[in-house]
Amino acid sequence: MIKINSNGEVVISAPKRVPQKYIEQLIIQKEKWIIEKINSINEYYSNRRPISYANGDKIFYLGKKYILEVIPSEKNFIEQDEEKIYIYCKKTESADEKKKILEKWFREKISIILENLTIDIGKKVGFLPEEIKIRSMKSRWGSCNTTRKIITYNLHLVEKPISAIEYVVLHELSHIPYPHHQKEFWNFVEKYMPDWKLRKKILNNKA
Template identity: 35%
Template sequence: MDMSTFRTVKANDKEIHYQLERKPVKNLNLRIRSDRSIYVSANSAVPIDEIDLFVISKASYISDAIERFNEMAKYKPQPKQYVSGETFYIQGRALRLQVNKAEKDSILSDGVYLYLSVKDPEDTVRKNRIVNRYLNKQCKVVFEETMNLIYPVFKKYDVCYPELRIRNMETRWGTCLAKKGIITLNKRLLEAPRTCIEYVVMHEFCHFIHPNHSKHFYSFLTMLMPDWKERKALLEKTAVYWL
């Protein structure tokens, strides 16, 4: 049975169109997708008028989020061709790609350049596969290092070391399934400065103590990472150019 409907409300003389899905959730949840569509999930017990008022109360947030997505679209890079001169980011550092012809495929970095050697420099599919295999390995190494750095803080709260999953996500840097003991991180987070990666990992770990984004969650996060707002601002500022 389809529990999804589309609604329209008015805030500040502007119409807001949103998709509403009824789900067994405790709180009202609102998300702005990368295509600028607005999605809301709510328990079937919540009156429709209350949901509409909730969306209206988020009008400023919605406007800012859509403006940010529009700004991101301006700077969104074209698909990589994997040719010399292209730039790849790892932990905030820009690495310039150099493609060379060689008998054996290989890839390595000296912190300034990303050296890609392939049998056929015109084979874009092969170059894509080699580079992405390298980036996936870097994700695993960097994310696991960061989790190992932060986990001791949570061990004393009897939090079990979580399973790490890495995947591409459009609108989130990370998620936490507290009951299942899983933290999922966005592959693109590898491009951000290390201080930003630490913020996202700390944020997700805090959900093992406070599953939602309550004031208790943010108080706990602030206690453990007093400068998280600065780190988050840096992440949001630099992400405009990378996502």
């Protein structure tokens, strides 16, 4: 099995009995895929500008850009209007603490969205996971453990438009009956989402 980790490194796992030559041939066969994956990870990092969690910072929520405003408060909480997201916190709170406050709010919001979308789309396609997890991931938008039927979503999906999030949900649900990316898998995705290619481009900021 060939994987690309979050640092862009190629990781190969195979039984000891597998000949070295077979592994080398597999790498050659997968060369295009490996390059695309590494480029995707590099592009992901280059497009993510660091946030200082100060007034005026720009952040994305469900595909829309908001201005961040920090307001002194004895209690930590978040508010949102049409143009801004407000972080209420103590003056002494560090950037890391402000990040935690915002990520907690993001997690609460995206958890509800992903749970509802997974149930709605899952019922349409006839497959539902046993469990849904959300965590910060650096190199993928979602993953599906087909054996245990556990779907894990990337916390950063909270930055993306609903149309792109729907694509990720369908993609991972489709792995329950099709644990691969062969023709049958994509036929299944297209059956329920004919415009999946456009949604995927939106997801990866290429539309």
